[in-house]
Amino acid sequence: MPNDNPFQDPLRFERQAPECAVVIFGANGDLTKRKLIPALYRLAYDRRLAAGFAVIGTSRTSMTDDQFREKMREAVKNFSEDTPLDEDVWAAFARGLYYIAGDVTDPAMYQALAAKLAQVESERHTGGNVLFYLSTQPSQYATIARGIGAGGMGKGAGWRRLVVEKPFGHDMSSARELSSQLHEVFDESDVYRIDHYLGKETVQNILAFRFGNGIFEPLWNRRYVDHVQITGAEAIGVEGRGAYYQEVGALDDMIQNHLLQVMATVAMEPSASFRATSVRDERSKLLRSIRPWKPDEVLENTVPGQYGPARIGGEDVPGFRQEPGVDAAAQTDTYAGLTLYVDTWRWAGVPFYIRTGKRLPKRVTEIAIQFKSAPLHLFNRDGDADGLNLLILRIQPEEGISLRFLSKRPGSGMTLRPVSMDFNYGSSFGERSPSAYETLLLDAIIGDPTLYTRQDMVEASWSVVEPIQNVWRNHKFDFPNYASGSWGPAAADAMLARNGHTWRRP
Amino acid sequence: MSTTVAPEKILRDLAALWVEEGKQGSAGVLRACSMTLVVMAEESDDAAALGETLAALMPEHPARTILVRLRAGSERTLSERVYQQCWMPFGQRRQICCEQIELVASDAALGDLPSVLLPLVVADLPVILWCRSPRLSAMPEFGDIARLATKVVLDSAAFDEPEAAMARMAEAQTRGVRIADLAWTRVTRWREMLARVFENREMLSRLSGVAAVKVDCGARHETSAWYMAAWTRNALAAASLAPAVTVVRNSEAIHVELSGPGLRVALRCDGGTLAVTVNDLTNQTHLEPASDYLLMREELGVARRDTVFERTLSTAARLAVSSKTE
Numbered sequence: 001m002p003n004d005n006p007f008q009d010p011l012r013f014e015r016q017a018p019e020c021a022v023v024i025f026g027a028n029g030d031l032t033k034r035k036l037i038p039a040l041y042r043l044a045y046d047r048r049l050a051a052g053f054a055v056i057g058t059s060r061t062s063m064t065d066d067q068f069r070e071k072m073r074e075a076v077k078n079f080s081e082d083t084p085l086d087e088d089v090w091a092a093f094a095r096g097l098y099y100i101a102g103d104v105t106d107p108a109m110y111q112a113l114a115a116k117l118a119q120v121e122s123e124r125h126t127g128g129n130v131l132f133y134l135s136t137q138p139s140q141y142a143t144i145a146r147g148i149g150a151g152g153m154g155k156g157a158g159w160r161r162l163v164v165e166k167p168f169g170h171d172m173s174s175a176r177e178l179s180s181q182l183h184e185v186f187d188e189s190d191v192y193r194i195d196h197y198l199g200k201e202t203v204q205n206i207l208a209f210r211f212g213n214g215i216f217e218p219l220w221n222r223r224y225v226d227h228v229q230i231t232g233a234e235a236i237g238v239e240g241r242g243a244y245y246q247e248v249g250a251l252d253d254m255i256q257n258h259l260l261q262v263m264a265t266v267a268m269e270p271s272a273s274f275r276a277t278s279v280r281d282e283r284s285k286l287l288r289s290i291r292p293w294k295p296d297e298v299l300e301n302t303v304p305g306q307y308g309p310a311r312i313g314g315e316d317v318p319g320f321r322q323e324p325g326v327d328a329a330a331q332t333d334t335y336a337g338l339t340l341y342v343d344t345w346r347w348a349g350v351p352f353y354i355r356t357g358k359r360l361p362k363r364v365t366e367i368a369i370q371f372k373s374a375p376l377h378l379f380n381r382d383g384d385a386d387g388l389n390l391l392i393l394r395i396q397p398e399e400g401i402s403l404r405f406l407s408k409r410p411g412s413g414m415t416l417r418p419v420s421m422d423f424n425y426g427s428s429f430g431e432r433s434p435s436a437y438e439t440l441l442l443d444a445i446i447g448d449p450t451l452y453t454r455q456d457m458v459e460a461s462w463s464v465v466e467p468i469q470n471v472w473r474n475h476k477f478d479f480p481n482y483a484s485g486s487w488g489p490a491a492a493d494a495m496l497a498r499n500g501h502t503w504r505r506p
Numbered sequence: 507m508s509t510t511v512a513p514e515k516i517l518r519d520l521a522a523l524w525v526e527e528g529k530q531g532s533a534g535v536l537r538a539c540s541m542t543l544v545v546m547a548e549e550s551d552d553a554a555a556l557g558e559t560l561a562a563l564m565p566e567h568p569a570r571t572i573l574v575r576l577r578a579g580s581e582r583t584l585s586e587r588v589y590q591q592c593w594m595p596f597g598q599r600r601q602i603c604c605e606q607i608e609l610v611a612s613d614a615a616l617g618d619l620p621s622v623l624l625p626l627v628v629a630d631l632p633v634i635l636w637c638r639s640p641r642l643s644a645m646p647e648f649g650d651i652a653r654l655a656t657k658v659v660l661d662s663a664a665f666d667e668p669e670a671a672m673a674r675m676a677e678a679q680t681r682g683v684r685i686a687d688l689a690w691t692r693v694t695r696w697r698e699m700l701a702r703v704f705e706n707r708e709m710l711s712r713l714s715g716v717a718a719v720k721v722d723c724g725a726r727h728e729t730s731a732w733y734m735a736a737w738t739r740n741a742l743a744a745a746s747l748a749p750a751v752t753v754v755r756n757s758e759a760i761h762v763e764l765s766g767p768g769l770r771v772a773l774r775c776d777g778g779t780l781a782v783t784v785n786d787l788t789n790q791t792h793l794e795p796a797s798d799y800l801l802m803r804e805e806l807g808v809a810r811r812d813t814v815f816e817r818t819l820s821t822a823a824r825l826a827v828s829s830k831t832e
Contacts, residue, residue, distance in 0.1 A: 002745040005710060007701035007738075009814050012694050012804070019706055047695070050702060051782065051789035088779045089792045125787070127706060487572075 015443040017043065019052030020129035020158070020389045021120050025144055027057025027068070031165070033075035036135065039437035042083045044093040048442060052125035054096040056116055060103055068099035068272070083286065096124055104136065104144050110151030117153060117506065126155025127190045129343035131444055133166045142181035142462040149185035151325045163192040163444055166257045167248070168453070171469065174464040179455045179484070192444045193453040197258040197365075197437030198265070199443075202399040204451070206265050206367075207279070209401065216391075217270070217446060220346075227351045227499070228266065229368040231506055232259050233360035236333070237307070237317065239256045243325030250336040251304070251472070256465045260287060261453065262395070266367055267342055280457065287460035298471035305335030305489040307359040308480030317359065317484045331477060334358045337458040337492035339499070340464070351499055355492065357483060357486035365395040379416055399433065509617075511609065513625040519588045520605055539604070541806070542627040543569040544655065547638040549577045549610070556638075557796075560606070562799045567806040570605045573671050574619065576612075576639055583612035616647040623654055632656040632722070634806060640665045643674075652683060659805050661688035662729040669826040671731060676823035679816060689729035690815055691801045695793055696762065696773055697737060699782050703771050709784065715766035716742065719751045722761040728753075729822075731760055736822035737814070739765070753829065 022040070024032055043049050057068050073094065077085050100116050102109030119323065121128055132139055132148060141164055148154050148162075169175025182191050197203060210217055219225070232254050238245045245253070264283040271278035293301055308319040320326060320334050335357030342352065371389035390404040401423045406416040443451055481489040487503060496502055525657075543563075547556055553575075560571055577583055588607050599677050607626060611619055627633050635655035637643050643660060652658050665671035668689075675685045704710045719738050723731035726804040739751045749766070772783040780793040794800060 002710060002713060005701060006702045006713075006741040006745040007697065007704055009697060009701065010808065011808060011812055011814065013701060015697045016698075016705065018700060047698065047702075047791045048704060051784065051787065052706060086792050088790050092790045124704065125708070127708070 008069075010332055011280035014046065014048060015442060016048050016381045017442055018051065018129060019050040019125060019127045020131055020445055021054040021117060021124070021126045022131045022133060022445070023056045023058065023117070024133045024135055025058055025140075025328070026134070027099065028061045028063075028084040029135055031135045032057065033072075034079045035435075035437045035443070036133065037072045037075050038080040038083070039435055039441050041080060041090070041093055041171070042435070042438055043442060044325055045083055045086060045089050047095075050241055052127065053123060054098060054120045054124045054126055056098045056100065056113070058100050058102060058109070058113060060101060062101045063099050065098050067073075069097045071366075072097055081448055101406075104140050104147060107147065107150060110147040114151045114153050121157075126158070127395050130156065130161075132162045138165075138167055138178075139187045141178060145182050145185045154185040159190070159447065160186070161192055161196055161444060161447070162186045165194055167252065168187045168193055168257070168458045169462070170248075170252060172459060172466050175458050175462050179458070188455055189449070191455070192449055193455075194444075194460065195257050195261050195451075195453050196396070196436040196440065198261055199438075199440040200395055200399065201433045202393060202395045202401075203262060203265055204439075205399075205401075206393055207274075211270050215252070222346060222348055222350050224371055225350055226370045227353065227373045228263075228502055229370065229504055230263055230266075230352065230366075231368075231504070232262075232354075232356040232365045233363060233506065234356075234358050235360060235363045237321065237359050238323050240324065240328070242320070242323035245334075246320075246326050246330045246332040249304075249333040250356050250358065251333055251465060251469060255336055255338065256461050257453070259354050259356060260290075260461045260464065261391055262365075262367065263290075263340070263354065264457075266369075266393070267347060267352070269344075270348070275452070276448055279450050280326070280454050284326075284454060284457045284460060286342065286344075287457055287464070289342050289344045290460075290464045291343050292464055292467050295467065295471055297467050299475070301339040301495065302468050303335075303489055303492040304333035304336040304472050304479070304496050305337070305357060305482045305492065306330070306332060306479035307334050307357070307482055307484045310359075310484035310486075312485040317482065319480050320358075321480070331473075331479065333472065334489050335360075335482060335492075337488060337495060338468070339495060351501070353496060353503070355488060355499070355503070357482075357488055360487060362506070363397060363483055366506055367393040367395070368504050368506075369393075370501075379414055421429055427465060511622050513622055516588055516607055516626060520607070523550045523588060525603075529809070532832060539570055539628055539631065541566055541567065541569045541631050542572065542633045543567070543806070544572045544574065544627075544633060544635045544651075545638065546574045546576060546635070546642055546651070548641070549585060550729075551575075551638060553563050553787045559798045559802065563802055563806065564688075566803060568604050568633075569806075570607070570626075572607045572609065572623060572626055574609045575610055576609060576616075576642055578641075579612055580612040580614050581612055583610060613645070616645065617650075619647070620650045620654060623651065627654065632809065634659060636802065638664070640671070643671075652678075655684075657684040657686055657805075659686045659688065659802070663689040665694075668729040669732075669782050669823075669829075672732065672819065672823040672826055676819050679819060684811065685804050685819065686812070687729070687733075687817070687819065688798075688801045688805070690733045690818065692730045692796045692802060693706075693734050693737075695776075695780065696760070698762075699773055699780060699791065700738070700762065700771070703784055705783065707769075712766075712769050713742075713745060714747060715769045716747060716749050716764045717766040718749050718764070720763045721751075721753045722756050722763075723753065724758040725755060726758070728755070729826075732763055732822040732826045733818055734760065737818045738762075739825075740817055740821055740828065751825070753825070770803055 002187040024036060026032060039117045073090060088104040090231060098116060098120055100112050102112060108320055117130065120126060134144055145304055147355050154160055169178050183274050268282040268286040271282045309322060310317055321330055340352045340354060352482040368393040388406050394400050407419045408416060493503060564712045634657050635652060636659040646677045662671040675687060678786055679685050704713055719735060721731045721735045734752050735751050742749060759775050762773045770785055774781050775793060778793055779790050782789050
């Protein structure tokens with residue numbers, strides 16, 4: 001028997017998933033309908049899935065296989081933004097959809113699931129490969145992992161992997177506890193902690209941009225970079241999730257996972273190869289190199305915020321404390337601004353400013369790398385052109401890269417003006433970018449964890465965030481401290497001003 | 507009709523277009539270019555359809571396009587015009603423009619073309635020559651034009667004698683010319699689906715049971731069928747297997763079947779659906795019609811040497827020639 005498939009042609013063939021069953025816990029939930037099934041259907045549409053592919057959905061709601069198929073068909077119709085519902089493709093895909101109802105705390109459910117898996121393996125030839133996807137409340141993760149183990153599904157004829165959604169704990173000790181509970185059944189190498197930010201095309205392109213080109217990396221250090229700003233702004237408020245959000249806050253919801261991972265991708269050292277372990281090792285090393293603030297340094301270098309009511313575009317919008325389900329005296333941070341330093345030779349002394357918030361002027365996620373000014377001002381710039389060399393890596397909404405530099409204005413005088421050179425994914429390449437979930441689901445099925453978060457990375461992130469969290473929880477802030485529709489609290493501006501910097505307006 | 511073309515003037519005209527474009531709106535324009543795409547088409551070739559194909563290719567493969575329209579006849583004609591293609595990105599700023607140059611050349615002026623094309627190709631970027639005219643590719647001047655190119659794209663299915671065309675391509679390849687054949691590109695999805703079947707370890711273990719490979723096709727798909735047969739044969743040979751490989755002309759569409767004791771893998775296309783049957787299990791998948799746009803999109807995306815194709819072309823040419831002599 002040949003060891004490798006002699007028909008493979010990696011130059012022309014797309015990456016493809018091997019045969020497997022995906023078991024989705026919480027299959028009646030929003031994530032399944034809006035993201036998971038549309039992403040899997042798109043993979044089927046693009047011929048990325050093996051013929052022996054199946055999905056087993058499970059939740060408490062009672063449904064037959066056919067009812068589940070019909071529900072998922074509606075989900076694909078409603079939430080697949082740029083993929084037509086092709087009846088033939090759907091029919092083939094739907095034949096691999098199964099459903100069982102059950103309570104995740106009931107051992108009988110896992111026996112039923114094991115029987116269903118055996119049936120699917122025989123009918124669909126999935127080779128015993130199973131990807132368990134936990135799209136449930138985080139409080140159920142440990143219960144489900146143990147149930148899978150007790151039901152004898154943690155091991156089998158093929159591989160077994162577990163995908164979990166954030167949050168990965170709510171502090172260091174709960175993160176460690178969760179990991180150890182998952183490890184009772186799954187090895188760390190089989191646990192895929194999903195961070196959909198890392199599946200975005202631009203975040204992946206940061207690696208290509210930095211390490212595929214020889215011209216940027218020599219500038220990527222303390223000698224040439226003045227500071228870095230990472231912004232993850234949302235224009236919306238808590239949108240009916242006030243009760244949940246007031247227990248979480250912006251620091252835990254966005255910075256602990258998404259934005260620190262983005263920062264690690266921007267600042268990490270080149271890895272020796274593009275193998276998952278190498279890339280994740282470098283990301284992890286960077287996170288461990290972020291200087292944690294001592295308690296007496298926290299308020300100087302971090303700013304929490306909470307939005308108050310305002311009138312935006314002729315419409316009155318409520319403050320956070322007026323949102324349904326929110327405590328009228330809530331101390332929740334809906335905004336978080338941090339100054340961080342990376343204690344490495346490359347980045348020593350370079351501030352990384354990170355901010356995220358709800359009800360900011362617009363939805364935008366981008367990284368701005370501000371380069372130092374030219375050492376000598378040859379041209380009369382009146383100081384206003386200082387710091388104009390700026391590299392912007394835009395993650396959303398328009399994925400792309402912009403470089404701002406000075407150019408001579410046409411004419412006889414020596415007047416300079418800033419110009420921007422833009423590379424826009426949407427316009428420079430007409431090809432549709434896969435959604436983050438398509439990328440990440442395919443990676444998990446193929447067994448490539450490069451874009452997934454590892455336990456040591458989670459713990460390194462908590463070691464940065466937890467000291468801030470502790471101080472914020474023990475301090476009473478005068479909230480609200482920024483109006484909805486503004487760029488955040490004045491204290492955040494003051495934090496940068498102390499270093500002679502100002503926040504950009506993305 | 508003009509009989510001379512000055513490349514310098516074309517470049518000046520292009521520069522003037524950029525200046526003009528820059529005056530319209532404050533955002534300015536960006537020139538996007540990843541290659542020079544030289545397209546050679548007969549004057550009778552559907553200009554509107556070809557224009558649409560090139561326009562569709564530009565967002566993903568921005569290029570300086572040089573379209574050479576070939577006029578049969580002995581009267582010497584060589585003329586040019588330049589224009590741009592711009593499109594609005596999602597941000598609604600006019601941002602990206604590509605350059606297009608159109609030349610008209612009669613047969614008698616073909617010998618002058620290399621000296622016109624050489625200064626017009628963009629420095630330091632690949633030059634892709636897409637020759638849509640079988641007539642031109644058989645002319646002696648074609649060799650000089652092809653020498654400018656990093657890669658020459660032909661379509662053996664468009665030739666009156668496809669076997670002879672394959673043989674010529676295989677011969678050119680031995681001289682170091684990088685060839686691509688759209689008849690090969692047409693079978694990529696088929697090959698991909700066949701490869702998928704053997705990603706399954708159980709199926710891979712049964713590969714040694716393949717005793718026969720049969721490719722059934724109509725005349726229109728003959729070269730694609732030869733490629734499919736040759737590629738399958740080469741892949742199986744790499745696994746030390748040597749089944750009987752046959753190509754027969756029975757059906758209008760291509761039908762591929764690998765068979766042996768207790769094993770049958772078949773691929774058949776019906777409309778926009780490709781059905782892959784493994785013994786009693788059939789899986790259907792969406793298969794877009796292989797338009798010129800899709801085929802060229804794939805070829806322009808292959809920047810490196812395609813060693814799989816190179817090996818397949820040699821085998822396919824041999825298979826086709828030996829079938830003729832049998």
